[in-house]
Amino acid sequence: MNALTLDGVVVRFGGVDALGGVSLRVDPGSIVGLIGPNGAGKTTLVNATTGMVPLAGGSVVLGGARLDGLRPFAIARRGVARTYQNIRLFGALSVQDNIRAGAIRRHDTTSQEIRALLERVGLRDLDGAAVASGLAYGDQRRVEIARALAGSPAILMLDEPAAGMNPRETSELAGLVRAIAQDGIGVLLIEHDVGLVRAVCDRVVVLNFGIVLAEGTPDAVARDPAVVEAYLGAAV
Amino acid sequence: MHDLLVLYTRYHTLVDQIGINAILALSLAICLRAGQLALAQAAFMGIAAYIAAITVVTYAWPLALGAPVAVAASAIVGGLLALPVERLRGVYLAIATIGFGEIVRIIAYNLQVTGGGDGFNGIPPLLSTAWIYATLAVIGALLYGARRSRFALAQSVTREDEAAAQGVGIDTGRVRVVTLAAAGAIAGCAGVLYAFTNFFLTPGDFAFGRMEQILVYCVIGGVTSPLGAVAGAAVMTILPEAFRFLHDFRDVLSGIVLLLVIVFAPGGIAGLWKTAPHERAHA
Numbered sequence: 346m347n348a349l350t351l352d353g354v355v356v357r358f359g360g361v362d363a364l365g366g367v368s369l370r371v372d373p374g375s376i377v378g379l380i381g382p383n384g385a386g387k388t389t390l391v392n393a394t395t396g397m398v399p400l401a402g403g404s405v406v407l408g409g410a411r412l413d414g415l416r417p418f419a420i421a422r423r424g425v426a427r428t429y430q431n432i433r434l435f436g437a438l439s440v441q442d443n444i445r446a447g448a449i450r451r452h453d454t455t456s457q458e459i460r461a462l463l464e465r466v467g468l469r470d471l472d473g474a475a476v477a478s479g480l481a482y483g484d485q486r487r488v489e490i491a492r493a494l495a496g497s498p499a500i501l502m503l504d505e506p507a508a509g510m511n512p513r514e515t516s517e518l519a520g521l522v523r524a525i526a527q528d529g530i531g532v533l534l535i536e537h538d539v540g541l542v543r544a545v546c547d548r549v550v551v552l553n554f555g556i557v558l559a560e561g562t563p564d565a566v567a568r569d570p571a572v573v574e575a576y577l578g579a580a581v
Numbered sequence: 582m583h584d585l586l587v588l589y590t591r592y593h594t595l596v597d598q599i600g601i602n603a604i605l606a607l608s609l610a611i612c613l614r615a616g617q618l619a620l621a622q623a624a625f626m627g628i629a630a631y632i633a634a635i636t637v638v639t640y641a642w643p644l645a646l647g648a649p650v651a652v653a654a655s656a657i658v659g660g661l662l663a664l665p666v667e668r669l670r671g672v673y674l675a676i677a678t679i680g681f682g683e684i685v686r687i688i689a690y691n692l693q694v695t696g697g698g699d700g701f702n703g704i705p706p707l708l709s710t711a712w713i714y715a716t717l718a719v720i721g722a723l724l725y726g727a728r729r730s731r732f733a734l735a736q737s738v739t740r741e742d743e744a745a746a747q748g749v750g751i752d753t754g755r756v757r758v759v760t761l762a763a764a765g766a767i768a769g770c771a772g773v774l775y776a777f778t779n780f781f782l783t784p785g786d787f788a789f790g791r792m793e794q795i796l797v798y799c800v801i802g803g804v805t806s807p808l809g810a811v812a813g814a815a816v817m818t819i820l821p822e823a824f825r826f827l828h829d830f831r832d833v834l835s836g837i838v839l840l841l842v843i844v845f846a847p848g849g850i851a852g853l854w855k856t857a858p859h860e861r862a863h864a
Contacts, residue, residue, distance in 0.1 A: 395748065421750035433748075435741040446738045449731050450750035496750060 347408035347424060347499035348372045349394070349531055355402035356386070356393050356555075363389045365555040366403065371500055371531040376522060378546035378563065379535045382575070385552040387535045388430055391502045395427050396420045407499065422450050424499035428489045428506060430535075436478030440488055443477050447495030454495060462491040465524070467517055483514045487521075494525070501525060502533045507541050519545050543567070551575075593710060597778050599818045600713035601771050605791075606798040606810035607720055608767035613804045614733070615760040616740030618675040620792050621662060622768040624682035627787030629655040629769030630776040631695050634704050637777075639694065644707050644777065652769035659765020663758040682792055689784040700783035708777035716770050717811075724807045736760060740805075797835060801842050803851025812850045 349371040356364040364386045371377045379387050392398045394405050396417040405412040412420050426447075435443050441459045448454045456473070463471055466487040471480075477488060486506055493501055503522070507515045515538060522545050526532050536542050542549060543563040551559040551572050559569045566572055589596060605622050612619045629651040636647035666677050689695045696702065727733055738746040739753045746753050776782055794817070802813025817835060824831040846852055 397744065397748075416752075417744070417747035418750050418752045421748055427748060429745070429748075433742055433745040435738050435745065437741055438737060442734060442737070445731075445734055446746070446751070447749050449734060449738075453731055492749065 347531070349425070349500045349533070350406045351390070351394065351403065352406070353403035354390065354393055354400060354405065356389050356398055357401040362401075363555050364393060367552065367555070367557055368403075369550050369557070369560070371533050373499065373531050374526050374529045375547045376526045376532045376534055376545050378542040378549040379533055379552065380537070380539070380542055380549060381552035381558070384554075386555040387552055388504055389555075390552070391427055391504055391533070391535065394420075394502065395425055421496065424497075425502065426493035426496055426498035426500070427502040428486070428493055428504055430504040430508070432482075432485050432489055434477040434485055434489055434492070436476070438477060439474050440471060440477055440480070441473035443488055443492050444473075444495045447492035448497075450496065458495075462495055463488075465494065466491045466521060482509050483511075486510065486518075490521070494530075498530060500531045500533065502535070504535045505537060506534070507536055507538045515541055539567075589710075595818065595822055597710055597713055597774075599815050600710070600717050601775050601778075602794070602798060602814040602818050603811040604713075604717050604720060604771040604774070605768055605795045606802065606814040607717075607724065607807050608764045608771065609795050609799050610802075610805065610807045610810040611724065611736070611767070612760055612764050613799060614740065615736035615756055616670075616743075617757060617760060618671055619662075619666075619678045619761055619764065620675050620796060621659070621678040621681050621761075622764060622795050623787045623789070623792040624678075624685040625655045625659055625765040625768035626772035626775065626791070627685055627689060627782075627784070628658055628765075629772030630782055630787070631689060631701065631772075633773045634701050634776045634782055635694055637707070638701075638703055638705070648773045651773050652766050655769030655772065656762045656766035659768075660758050660762035662765075663754075663761040667754055667757065679789060679792065682787070682789060686784045686788050689787070695784070696782070698784065700781055702781055704776055704780045704782070706777065706780060708774055710778075713774050713778065716774060720767055720770065721807065721811070732756075732759070797839055799849075800839060801849055803849030806849070806851030809849050809851025816850070 352368050353366045354364050355362060355366055367390060369377065381387055389398065393400055396415055400413045407423055407425060410423065412423060435446060444459045444462055445454045459473055463469065468484060468487050471484060477485065480488065490506065507518055510518060519541055522532055522534060534542065534546060546563050548561065549563050549566040550557055551566055553575045558575055559566050559572045605626060608622045632654050633647045633651035636642040636650060637644050662681060666674055669677050690698055735751050735756050738751060739756045743753050798814040798817050799810045801817055803809030820834055820838065821831045824834050842849055
C-alpha cells in the first residue's frame with residue numbers, strides 16, 4: 346500500500362508558521378481534496394511534500410519510506426508527481442519532449458506511449474511536435490498532467506488544475522481525475538472550485554492559517570460551521 | 582588539387598586555429614545547452630595543454646599516454662568545478678568560473694614546471710591539421726548522435742526550469758557535473774591539439790581574452806546549437822584575418838559583428854536553419 350502520510354508537518358518561514366503541524370493521508374486510488382482560503386498553506390504543503398521547501402517538523406512517508414529530507418528529484422523518483430499552480434511546462438520544448446521528460450528517470454518514452462498519454466488527458470488530436478508554450482491554456486494544463494503521469498507515479502498532487510478552465514473543460518477534468526484514481530493513483534487535489542472538489546473527492550481537508558480546520562467527506566465538510574465561517578462564507 | 586595545397590600551405594595556421602576554436606566553441610555550447618554560463622573553457626584548455634606538454638616533453642611519456650591523461654585531468658577538473666558552484670546561476674556562475682580561469686592562469690604563471698611567464702618551449706610538432714579535424718569530427722559526431730538522448734533532454738529541461746526538472750525526477754546537480762566534465766574533456770582535446778601544433782605555451786594563451794572569444798563564437802553561432810558554434814568559430818576566426826589590412830582596428834570588427842547579431846539575429850547563425858527537434862523553438 347503506497348499511501349502518502351503526512352504527520353505533524355511544520356513549515357516555518359522566518360518567524361511565521363506557514364504550516365503548523367498538518368497531518369493527512371492519501372491512499373492509493375483515493376482522491377483527497379485540499380481546500381482553504383488564499384494563504385492557508387495549500388501550495389506550501391505540496392512544496393513541503395515534494396521537497397521544495399524544508400520541513401521544520403513532522404514527517405512525510407510514502408509506502409513506509411520517509412521522504413522528508415530527500416531532495417525534490419529523489420522524492421519524484423519515489424513516486425510523487427505534481428503539477429503547479431502556475432503552469433511550469435518546459436515551454437520552449439515540444440509537447441512530446443515535455444512528456445518524455447516526465448518519464449526520463451525510467452525509460453525513453455515511445456511515440457505510442459506519448460500518444461496514449463495525450464489521449465488519456467483528452468488531447469487525442471494535439472500535435473506532439475507543437476511547442477508547449479504555444480498551446481492554449483487549458484491544453485497546457487492537460488499536458489502538465491500528462492507529463493506528471495508519464496512517470497507512473499503512486500501519488501499525484503494537482504495544484505489548482507481547474508484554474509482558468511471553462512465549465513466544459515472543468516467537467517472533463519473531473520472525469521480525468523476520477524480515471525486517474527481508478528488506475529490506483531492517489532490524488533491530492535488542491536482546488537478553489539468547490540463544485541469540482543465535491544464532484545470528485547472522497548475526502549476533503551480544509552486548511553486555514555496553516556492548520557487543519559476540518560476533515561471529512563465533502564458533504565460533512567460543507568456542513569461544518571467552522572468551515573462555512575472561515576472559508577466558504579455560506580453553505581454550498 | 583594543387584591550388585588547394587598552395588592555399589593550405591599559405592593558411593594552414595589559420596585552418597588549424599579554426600578547427601581548435603570550433604572544438605572550444607563546442608565545449609561551451611554543451612554548457613549553454615544545459616543553461617550553464619560556465620566560462621572556464623580556456624582554463625580547461627590550458628590545464629590539458631600544460632599536462633600533455635609536461636608529460637611528453639619533461640617526462641618523456643608517449644603522446645598516446647600523455648594526451649588521454651591530460652584530457653581526463655581536464656574532465657575531472659571540470660566535474661569537480663561543478664561542485665562548489667552548484668548554487669550559482671547566470672552571471673554569478675560566469676563570474677565564478679572566470680575567477681577559476683584566472684586562478685589557473687596565475688598558477689601556470691608561477692610554477693616552474695610550466696615555464697612560468699617565460700612560457701613552455703620545445704614542444705615537438707607531433708600533431709597536424711588532420712588530427713585537429715579528425716578530433717572535431719569525432720566530437721561533432723558524438724554530440725550529433727547524442728542530440729536525442731535522455732541526457733541531452735535532461736540538459737534542455739535543466740536549462741528551461743531547474744525546479745520543474747527536479748520535479749520530474751532529474752538530478753540537475755548531476756546534469757551540471759557531467760556537463761562540465763564533458764566540457765572539460767572537449768576543451769582538453771583542444772588544449773592538447775593546441776600544444777602540439779603551436780610548440781610553445783604561455784599562461785596568456787589561456788587567459789580571459791580567449792574565453793571571451795569562445796563566448797563570442799557561441800553567441801554568433803547560436804547559443805545552444807553545436808553546429809552554429811562551429812560556424813561561429815569559423816566566421817570569427819577568419820574575419821580578423823580577412824581584415825588584416827585594418828591593422829589594430831580589425832578587432833573592432835568582431836565587436837560590430839557581435840552587436841549586429843545580438844540586435845538583428847539573436848538566434849545567431851543557427852537561427853538560419855532548424856536544429857535538433859527539441860531545440861527548434863530556440864532556432
